[in-house]
Amino acid sequence: MRVLLFDNEAVQALINPHHRKHRRVLAHLESHRQRRAKAPSRAIVPTTVRVEAGWNRTRPGSAAINRLRITDAELDSKTTDTATEIRAETGISVVDAHLGATARSLTTNDLIILTSDPHDMTQATGNKPATIITI
Secondary structure: OEEEEEOHHHHHHHHOOOOOOHHHHHHHHHHHHHHHOOOOEEEEEEHHHHHHHOOOOOOHHHHHHHOOOOEEEOOOHHHHHHHHHHHHHHOOOHHHHHHHHHHHHOOOOEEEEEEOOHHHHHHHHOOOOOEEEEO
């Protein structure tokens, strides 16, 4: 299964159609959706990323991004423990550590991460195979 994972700026770009990277992120999501018709796939955003990006699913302004069918990856106890270890090892932000813990918990080896900070994502994912796309 292919998984598309979003960082803060990728979500901000999706929320705001005037964001300079909006079209680029939307194009990646559309490509992902077209592949979804051929093979199973998921688009995921860690909940801490949503918080940092300001994506409140209950606000009327979120109607457009809510239609994109991006699921949440919650910060549960196991993910928190992994994120804590990632943060201790790398010094990256809590949000990036949560994204890394989410990536490491996935059973797929077909993982794509849309990010504005490829260095932190490389640290966050550790040995987990991932295609990191800089937006």
